[in-house]
Amino acid sequence: MTPEELRSRAAQVRSREAAYAESFRVCTAESCLSLGSRALLHAIEGELESRELAERCRVKPVGCLGLCAQGPLVAAELRRGHGAEERSHLLRTVRAEHAAALVDGLDGSFDPGLELPVDLPFFEKQLRIATENCGRIDPHELDDAIGAGAYEALLQALYEKTPADVLAEVERSGLRGRGGAGYPTGLKWRTVAKNTATPRYVVCNADEGDPGAFMDRGVLESDPHRVLEGMAIAAYAVGASAGYIYIRAEYTLAEQRLRRAISQAEGAGLLGKAIGATPFEFNVELRLGAGAYVCGEETALLTSIEGNRGQPRPRPPYPAEEGLFGKPTLINNVETFANVPPIVRRGGDWFASIGTGKSKGTKVFALAGKITNTGLVEVPMGTPLREIVFGLGGGIPDGAAFKAVQTGGPSGGCIPAAYLDSPVDYETLASLGSIMGSGGMVVMDEHTCMVDVAKFFLAFCRDESCGKCVPCRVGTVELHGLLERFSRGEAGVHDLSLLEELCDLVKSASLCGLGQSAPNPILSTLRHFGDEYRAHLEGRCPAGVCTMRREGSS
Amino acid sequence: MTQRPPDAPAPPSDDARWKRIVATLRRLGHRPQSLIEGMHAVQNEFGYLEPAALRYLAELLVVPLAKVHGVATFYHHFTMRPPTRHTCVVCLGTVCHIKRGPAILAEIEKRYGVGAGATTADGSLSVVEARCIGACSLAPLVVLDGETIGPTTPEEVRERLDSCIAKTEGEPPRDA
Numbered sequence: 001m002t003p004e005e006l007r008s009r010a011a012q013v014r015s016r017e018a019a020y021a022e023s024f025r026v027c028t029a030e031s032c033l034s035l036g037s038r039a040l041l042h043a044i045e046g047e048l049e050s051r052e053l054a055e056r057c058r059v060k061p062v063g064c065l066g067l068c069a070q071g072p073l074v075a076a077e078l079r080r081g082h083g084a085e086e087r088s089h090l091l092r093t094v095r096a097e098h099a100a101a102l103v104d105g106l107d108g109s110f111d112p113g114l115e116l117p118v119d120l121p122f123f124e125k126q127l128r129i130a131t132e133n134c135g136r137i138d139p140h141e142l143d144d145a146i147g148a149g150a151y152e153a154l155l156q157a158l159y160e161k162t163p164a165d166v167l168a169e170v171e172r173s174g175l176r177g178r179g180g181a182g183y184p185t186g187l188k189w190r191t192v193a194k195n196t197a198t199p200r201y202v203v204c205n206a207d208e209g210d211p212g213a214f215m216d217r218g219v220l221e222s223d224p225h226r227v228l229e230g231m232a233i234a235a236y237a238v239g240a241s242a243g244y245i246y247i248r249a250e251y252t253l254a255e256q257r258l259r260r261a262i263s264q265a266e267g268a269g270l271l272g273k274a275i276g277a278t279p280f281e282f283n284v285e286l287r288l289g290a291g292a293y294v295c296g297e298e299t300a301l302l303t304s305i306e307g308n309r310g311q312p313r314p315r316p317p318y319p320a321e322e323g324l325f326g327k328p329t330l331i332n333n334v335e336t337f338a339n340v341p342p343i344v345r346r347g348g349d350w351f352a353s354i355g356t357g358k359s360k361g362t363k364v365f366a367l368a369g370k371i372t373n374t375g376l377v378e379v380p381m382g383t384p385l386r387e388i389v390f391g392l393g394g395g396i397p398d399g400a401a402f403k404a405v406q407t408g409g410p411s412g413g414c415i416p417a418a419y420l421d422s423p424v425d426y427e428t429l430a431s432l433g434s435i436m437g438s439g440g441m442v443v444m445d446e447h448t449c450m451v452d453v454a455k456f457f458l459a460f461c462r463d464e465s466c467g468k469c470v471p472c473r474v475g476t477v478e479l480h481g482l483l484e485r486f487s488r489g490e491a492g493v494h495d496l497s498l499l500e501e502l503c504d505l506v507k508s509a510s511l512c513g514l515g516q517s518a519p520n521p522i523l524s525t526l527r528h529f530g531d532e533y534r535a536h537l538e539g540r541c542p543a544g545v546c547t548m549r550r551e552g553s554s
Numbered sequence: 555m556t557q558r559p560p561d562a563p564a565p566p567s568d569d570a571r572w573k574r575i576v577a578t579l580r581r582l583g584h585r586p587q588s589l590i591e592g593m594h595a596v597q598n599e600f601g602y603l604e605p606a607a608l609r610y611l612a613e614l615l616v617v618p619l620a621k622v623h624g625v626a627t628f629y630h631h632f633t634m635r636p637p638t639r640h641t642c643v644v645c646l647g648t649v650c651h652i653k654r655g656p657a658i659l660a661e662i663e664k665r666y667g668v669g670a671g672a673t674t675a676d677g678s679l680s681v682v683e684a685r686c687i688g689a690c691s692l693a694p695l696v697v698l699d700g701e702t703i704g705p706t707t708p709e710e711v712r713e714r715l716d717s718c719i720a721k722t723e724g725e726p727p728r729d730a
Contacts, residue, residue, distance in 0.1 A: 031691045034702035068691030211647035211686030249594070249631050250687050288594050290629030293685070307587035307617075309628040368649040368690035375691060406648065442648045442690075456651050460685055466628075 001269045002277045003155045006146065013147030022057040022106050025075040027135065029064040029221045030253050036095060037072035043099035044074075051103060060144075063222020065135040067092070067122055069374035075135065078108055090116045090123075121391045127354065128378045129362050130178075130338035134222035139257050142264040145225040151265075153341035154229050155276045157236055161344075166237040167193060170340065172348030174360035179205055179296075179333030180411065180437045181513075182359075182426040188330065191320035192238040195328035202235045202243035202282075203324060203331040205301055209248065209293040210409025211460065213440030215364040216334035218376045220247070220254035223338070224261035228271060228284060230337030233344055235282040238330050243282060246301050248289045258286060293410075293464035297512050298331045300466065311468045312512035333438065335364055355381030359425035359436075369406075369442040372397045379424075386420040389443055400445035404528070408437025410457045410464075411517030413524025414450060433524040435517070449545035450529040451536050455483040457521035461514060472515025475506035479522065489539040489548035496533060500526065563613040566606035571599040579614065586617050589625055593632055601637035638673050638680040639722050642715060643697040645704075647686025653705075655694035659683065661708030662715070678719055 001009070017023075026032075026041045041061055048054045065073040070092035079086050091114045094102065101111050128134075138144040145151075157166050171186030192200060204227060208216040220227060231243050247255055262284055265271035273281045287305050294300045295310040302324045304310035323329025339361060343351045352360045359381035365388065368374050372394030379388060389395065389405055396402050404414040413434035415422075422428050426436045444453065462476040482499050485491040503519035510516045526533060532542055539548050562584075565572035578595040582588035589611060596607045603626055612619040626632045644650075644659050662681055663669050670683035687702075689695060695704025696711050703714065 030702070031689050034689065034692065034704070071691070208688060209686075211651075212649050212690055213686075214688035214690060217688045248688075250684075287591070289631075290590060290594070291631035292629050304590065305587070307585075307589035307591075307625070308621075309625055366690065368693065369652060409648075440648075442652070444652060448652050453648075453652070456648065463685070 001151075001155075003152075003159055006151060006155055006276075009143065010146050010149065010152070013143045017058075017147060020056060020058040021079050023077045024057065024059045024102065025062040025065070025077070025135065026059065027063070027065045027071060027073040028061040028139075029068075029218060031068040032065075032071040032073055033253070035071045039096040040072055040074070040094055040099065043096040044102060047099040047103045053103065053106070057103075057106060060138050061140065062137060063134045063139045064131075064218040064376055065090070066126075066377065067116070067120075067373055067375045069372065070116065074102065076102070076105070076110070078106065088118065090118065090120075092116050122373050122375070122377065122394065125383075125387065125392050126378050127362050127380050129342050129351075129354075130226075130335050130364055131219060131222070131376065131378045132342070133226060134218060134376075137223060139222055139224055140260060142225065142261070142268060145223065145261075149345070150225045150341075151229050151270045151276075153344040154232050154236075154270070157233050157344050158276045158278050158280055163193065163237045163239065166233060166344060169344060169348040170237070173339075173343045173351035174348070174355075174358075175336065175339055175343065175351065176359065176426065177333060178335035178339070178363065178438065180408065180435060182436055185332065185336055188320055188332070189234065189238055191318070192240075192328045192330045195321060197328055198239075199242060199327055200238055200240040201324045201327060201329040202231050202238065202240045203302065203305070203319075203329055204231055204243070204245040204337055205296065205298065205331055205333045206245055206247040206251070206254070207289045207296045207301060208251075208334070208438065209296045210411075210438050210440050212366065212368050212406070212442040213409060213438050214366045214368075215376060215439045217251055217254055218366075219334055219338050219364070220251065221257055224254075224258045225265065226338050226341060227258075227334055228261060228265055230340035231284060232271060232275065232282045233340050234330055234332065234337065236280055238328075240330065241281045241283065243284045244287050244305055244324070245284060246287045246289060246295070246305060249291060255286065255288065262286070292466070293460075294466045294512070294514050297514055300512065301331070302329065309466070311466045312514075314511060335439070356423060356425045358427060363424070363436070363439060365439045365441050367393050367441050367443070370396050370400060370445040370448070371443040381425045382423040384421050384423055385415065388424065388441065389420070393443065396443065396445050400447065402443070403446050403448055404444045404450065406434075406442040406444060406453065406521075407440065408435035408520070409440050410460050411435060411513065411520055412437045413520050414444070414453065414528060415524075416528040418528075433520070433527050435520070447543055447545070449487075449541055449543035450525040450532045451483060451486050451541070452543075452545045454521045454525045455480065455487055458483055458518065461518040465514065465518075469509075469511040469515060471506050471509035472511065472518065475502060475510070475515065476518050478502060479506065479519065483522070486533060486536040487541070487546035489536060489541075489546070491537055493537060496537070563610060566604075566610050575599055584615060586615050589615055589617055589622065590629075593626060597632060602633045602635055604634070604636075635673070638677050640679045640699055640715070640718055641682060642679065642699075642711070643682045643684050643687070644670065644711075645684045645687050645689075645693070645695050645697070647684070647690065647693070649690040649693040650686070650695060653694045658694060658696060658706070658708045658711050661712055665712050665715070678722070679715065 076089040175185040176182040300310040300312040319329040458480040692704030
């Protein structure tokens with residue numbers, strides 16, 4: 001497909017879309033699906049059919065609409081009369097039995113019990129780049145994605161830019177890795193491009209394993225073509241012709257949608273051989289993870305693609321020099337690739353104008369835990385934590401008091417109320433003893449015990465340690481055992497210093513990121529919630545979560 | 555494309571499911587690096603990896619059997635036990651953990667006498683714990699025979715389990 005063909009196809013799709021006076025978009029991402037959105041979709045279709053309205057009102061399955069807590073979600077677009085302004089409505093907790101009421105509401109008056117206010121801060125305060133098409137397009141249809149501008153940036157790159165131009169654009173954007181560590185994306189690309197060895201590979205890390213994180217799942221289930229386009233642009237920039245997407249086996253829906261998207265894009269000449277009718281070739285294959293958290297670490301992931309046990313290896317050499325099958329390999333996370341097409345389309349300077357000094361652009365966060373508006377949000381870097389938790393997130397339900405927000409999964413830490421006004425960017429979170437991580441934000445209230453939380457993460461790291469290096473394999477077991485003593489009220493003062501000492505050892509001596517960051521949940525809770533540890537020494541659990549063997553004095 | 559030697563081993567049985575697995579392996583080109591994909595193919599069809607299947611993969615892909623075993627046991631997703639009639643995955647990710655997911659596991663243990671990673675004596679139910687399936691808006695949640703249920707309570711899970719086990723009582727286990 002040439003750029004002209006792509007443009008005319010996009011125009012066709014848009015005019016087809018415009019022929020409908022009204023439309024319903026029904027969320028069919030995992031969360032809403034398991035709340036019954038498939039039946040709802042069919043019920044609305046049936047209702048429109050029986051009232052002979054199918055010609056004027058479109059029903060479209062879409063990806064994540066964001067506010068998962070209120071699912072199943074339906075977005076309605078109404079255009080009253082010719083040329084009139086389009087009005088959007090968002091409807092929540094819609095069940096199949098509401099289908100008739102929904103169709104009744106096409107005159108603009110939906111059941112107030114179902115309708116969400118349009119000016120909800122949850123939506124108002126977002127700036128969507130990586131997720132701009134999530135919830136707008138049908139993730140099953142290539143045409144729908146093309147109508148929304150998919151593959152425009154890829155063909156623009158192939159026809160109007162050299163690989164060096166694309167690279168320079170990405171460098172100028174200031175984009176940093178969205179998987180957690182925040183390594184400058186342009187620098188990584190340049191290292192691969194500079195390498196003279198061939199073949200080179202582009203790998204997408206979709207092994208989203210941090211508990212409490214579901215951003216990549218949202219993007220893959222809602223807009224799979226976006227990720228493929230980002231990968232293809234990267235392949236063009238670094239001179240690769242083959243790529244892999246390593247995706248969690250648990251993400252069945254995302255996997256199916258990706259497989260379908262790959263074959264659609266290949267069929268349309270937008271992936272595979274002769275992309276955009278140019279000599280550029282890029283083939284993508286899927287590789288399924290098999291339930292090993294450590295495979296989210298880049299060298300372990302590559303080892304797993306090679307068919308081995310997913311154990312990491314020392315770096316250097318970095319994958320950019322010697323990666324998959326010993327060849328130069330560019331490995332980025334799903335969200336990083338999803339940011340690439342807009343950067344190519346709108347320029348690196350535009351992207352760099354969003355965000356803070358060293359953290360450019362936006363970040364997608366998965367809000368969950370003791371928070372009213374569970375769901376996916378995308379906000380500019382530097383947005384204060386308070387705004388995310390209390391503005392977009394709607395605060396803590398049931399009148400409970402905020403205690404901490406946990407970011408970065410098992411590699412991250414807990415940030416207390418005193419730092420709620422800190423801007424969310426890579427440097428600030430690191431200075432607070434946590435990390436940006438992949439974007440999971442788990443909110444905790446007064447009923448959560450921080451020692452118990454630390455113990456939870458250590459149990460996780462203990463189970464997921466691959467066993468290759470001793471500090472991590474043995475250290476995580478010992479750390480967990482120590483925390484167990486705290487939560488049973490058996491720990492003594494010397495255990496506190498032992499805990500700190502052991503954290504330092506595991507952090508400094510482990511081979512890969514899993515072990516090096518495993519002590520973070522302990523270190524950050526010790527730093528911000530030291531009182532709770534000391535209370536446990538006295539046999540008290542302030543949150544009332546831990547069952548103490550001996551009763552405290554208070 | 556295929557590197558399969560002329561004397562490639564025959565699948566362990568003439569079960570029709572092997573035809574699909576063989577086709578997948580052929581598409582992947584019988585390379586040693588296709589081992590994990592091959593295991594996925596076998597487990598998709600049979601529900602588990604039986605010893606004969608592991609030996610077959612070892613021979614076909616020319617990978618030492620010890621390594622095949624190493625890979626099969628490294629990854630949590632692969633199982634070497636035949637599936638039971640019902641599987642209940644209890645999510646214990648961060649969000650489920652602070653929303654009292656462990657109470658669900660305790661309730662199942664109280665009612666059926668099996669904890670995470672175990673199977674009831676009559677082989678009707680396996681309980682599996684998961685560290686976050688990425689559907690945190692539904693926390694706490696379980697996945698019962700592939701269906702995600704959440705937000706749920708220990709009582710609801712017990713009732714759902716009771717009724718689905720009662721329905722299939724006396725039937726042979728799946729794929730047996």
